[in-house]
Amino acid sequence: MMAELNPTAASLLGFLHAGEASGFELVEIAGAFIGDFWSLTRSQVYRELAAMAERGLVQAGPTGPRSRRPYRLTDSGRGAFAAWLAEPPGPEQIRFPLLLALAFGASADRELLLAHVAEHRVEHERRLAAYRTTATAGGLDAYQQATLAFGIRYEEAVLAWMDDIPAILAAG
Structure with missing residues (x-):
C-alpha cells in the first residue's frame, strides 16, 4: 500500500x-x-x-x-x-489575517481597521489585475483556466466585501 x-x-x-x-x-x-x-x-x-x-x-x-x-x-x-x-481533497481553510483582525475589531480603533482594509485592498486589486492579464494572455490548459477563474472570482468577492465593510462597521 x-x-x-x-x-x-x-x-x-x-x-x-x-x-x-x-x-x-x-x-x-x-x-x-x-x-x-x-x-x-x-x-x-x-x-x-x-x-x-x-x-x-x-x-x-x-x-x-x-x-x-x-x-x-x-x-x-x-x-x-x-x-x-x-482522493477527494479535504475542506478548505481560510487563513486571512485581515479577517482575523476584524473578528476582534470591537477591541480596536475603527479607523485603524479601515486603514488595514485599505492597505489590503491594494494587494487584492493587484492580484485581480494580474489574474485578468494572465487570462487574456492565453496558453493555459483547461485546469489552469479553472484555477485562474477561481482566483478572479475570489478577488472580485474580496474587493466587494471590502466595499461593504465601512457600512457594516458604521451600522455596528
Missing part, C-alpha cells in the same frame, strides 16, 4: 511532471504557480524532497552549481501523485 502524500509533497510531485528541478527552482515555481492560494516554505520543500527521495518517489541527481541538486520524478512518484489526485 502506498503511503499518503501531504499536499506539499503532492504539489512538488506535480511540478516535477514538467521535468527535473532543484529545491530552489521548485520554491520559485510554487511561488509563481500556486503562491496566491497555497504557500510552501523553502524548509518544507527541502524536507519533503529528502523524505520523498528516501521513499523512492523522486531521485536526486548530483549536486550542481550553487549547491543545487536536481530532483526527478520516479515511476513510484507518478503513481503516488496519481493516487493523491484520485
Whole structure:
C-alpha cells in the first residue's frame, strides 16, 4: 500500500511532471504557480524532497552549481501523485489575517481597521489585475483556466466585501 502524500509533497510531485528541478527552482515555481492560494516554505520543500527521495518517489541527481541538486520524478512518484489526485481533497481553510483582525475589531480603533482594509485592498486589486492579464494572455490548459477563474472570482468577492465593510462597521 502506498503511503499518503501531504499536499506539499503532492504539489512538488506535480511540478516535477514538467521535468527535473532543484529545491530552489521548485520554491520559485510554487511561488509563481500556486503562491496566491497555497504557500510552501523553502524548509518544507527541502524536507519533503529528502523524505520523498528516501521513499523512492523522486531521485536526486548530483549536486550542481550553487549547491543545487536536481530532483526527478520516479515511476513510484507518478503513481503516488496519481493516487493523491484520485482522493477527494479535504475542506478548505481560510487563513486571512485581515479577517482575523476584524473578528476582534470591537477591541480596536475603527479607523485603524479601515486603514488595514485599505492597505489590503491594494494587494487584492493587484492580484485581480494580474489574474485578468494572465487570462487574456492565453496558453493555459483547461485546469489552469479553472484555477485562474477561481482566483478572479475570489478577488472580485474580496474587493466587494471590502466595499461593504465601512457600512457594516458604521451600522455596528
